[in-house]
Amino acid sequence: MQLADSVEVNEQGHLLIGGVDAVKLAEKYGTPLIAYDVRKIKKQIRGFKQAFEDAGVKYMVSYASKAFSALAMYQLINKYGLGCDIVSGGELYAALKGGMPPERIEFHGNNKLQDELEMAVDEKIGTIVVDNFREIKLLDHILRRKHANIGVVLRVTPGIEAETHQYIMTGQSNSKFGFDIRSGQAEEALQQLMKNPRMNLMGIHCHIGSQIFAVNGFLMAAEKLVEVLADWKKRFGYEADVLNLGGGFGIRYNDFDQPLPAEEFVSAIVERVKELVAKYELKMPEIIIEPGRAMVGEAATTLYTIGSRKDVDGVCHFLAVDGGMGDNIRPALYDAHYEAYLADRPNALREQMVTVVGKYCESGDVLVHDCALPNTKPGDILAMPSTGAYGYTMASNYNRNPRPAVVFCEDGKSRLVVRRETYADMMACELGLED
Ligand SMILES: Cc1ncc(COP(=O)(O)O)c(C=O)c1O
Ligand SMILES: N[C@@H](CCCC[NH3+])C(=O)O
DSSP states (O other): OOOOTTOEEOTTSOEEETTEEHHHHHHHHOSSEEEEEHHHHHHHHHHHHHHHHHHTOOEEEEEEGGGOOOHHHHHHHHHTTOEEEEOSHHHHHHHHHTTOOGGGEEEOOSSOOHHHHHHHHHTTOSEEEEOSHHHHHHHHHHHHHHTOOEEEEEEEEOOOOOSSOGGGBOSSTTOSSSEESTTSHHHHHHHHHHHOTTEEEEEEEOOOBSSBOOTHHHHHHHHHHHHHHHHHHHHHOOOOSEEEOOOOBOOOSSTTOOOOOHHHHHHHHHHHHHHHHHHTTOOOOEEEEOOSHHHHGGGEEEEEEEEEEEEETTTEEEEEESOOTTTOOHHHHHOOOOOOEETTOTTSOOOEEEEEEOSSSOTTOEEEEEEEEOOOOTTOEEEEESOOSSSGGGOOOGGGOOOOEEEEEETTEEEEEEOOOOHHHHTTTOOOSOO
């Protein structure tokens, strides 16, 4: 196994995260610990923005905050003028607490609750990405009652099957999200929205899936959506101001993953949209993208302490750490493949092959299958890179294990941004049986 180019070490040979010695981080904050290199997040933010700036088109980079929705993250993206995509009242609450301007927030979801929609309307957020007919009715009812208006974008499923795990494909016709184009649902929704004086229909949206490496899927989606817009202009006189192509840009989890730089994805998309718009004689819409994983995924490394092991010759070699499926469900859920190395000697010779498992009461609690490592001893710190997206946000308290702490590291300094949960935190909602 080759270490990613971005793995940095200090003069002692210890892994550095944002210029901070990972062994020291583990000592200071304990483990499991999710440590972000903030420069890597900033690099991605700049990368996604730069290609749009260079092309001179109107755009918004709307961070899909489900990937990592910490207060610190909303505060960081706000500084860079990004928008954000939220999918629940909880994410909306956190985004607002993080200072996100409401007009730069877009609300997604296939079953937005009445309370959540009311909150979005009360907070005057920029966009509701309308997903289904019930939502149109519900939102209309709320807007009438509140004498309010709101911007909406129509989410469509373009009938594209992205090359990724089936659980994270969303562009195909049988997806639970959005209005289907082929069956005429999208067109019916368009007509309902065009007639509605309380909803300002800004444009259309699609999201083809997640962890996608080829730019082709995005180009096909752009083609499909612009064709649809050309048809809607001809037949209904509708012209979109916004074309939102969603997120899904892939990242490197292991040697087999070869992601494109953010700039390449964006410039290919912008170029194609420009060509299509010229071909169909449409006005150039604002292009919105919603990267989540690509913004934060490679920026974090999770540090664990190695504990027990079980070896049965010729059968299994399990090496257990102090976290597991509670802080990273992705291997169990998607069969995601990660790498791991030792924080105090990431470049040491790898003499053994082990299965890295967690401490949860599940046989499926595996973090890394077939992991080549140097010989280890209890107390060694295991570093698992590329854990910045959908790790903390999908974390659970299974077996009443507390969620880990999160630190931001930059220029040799670390800062605790999410403290480790305590046993008392986990009991905070419990009322028990006593009066
Ligand atoms: C509508 C929408 N936008 C953006 C994203 C972000 O995807 P990713 O984190 O793969 O960029 C998702 C999640 O898949 C999504 O459902
Ligand atoms: N949570 C998923 C991706 C789904 C994103 C939301 N549509 C992952 O970890 O890969």
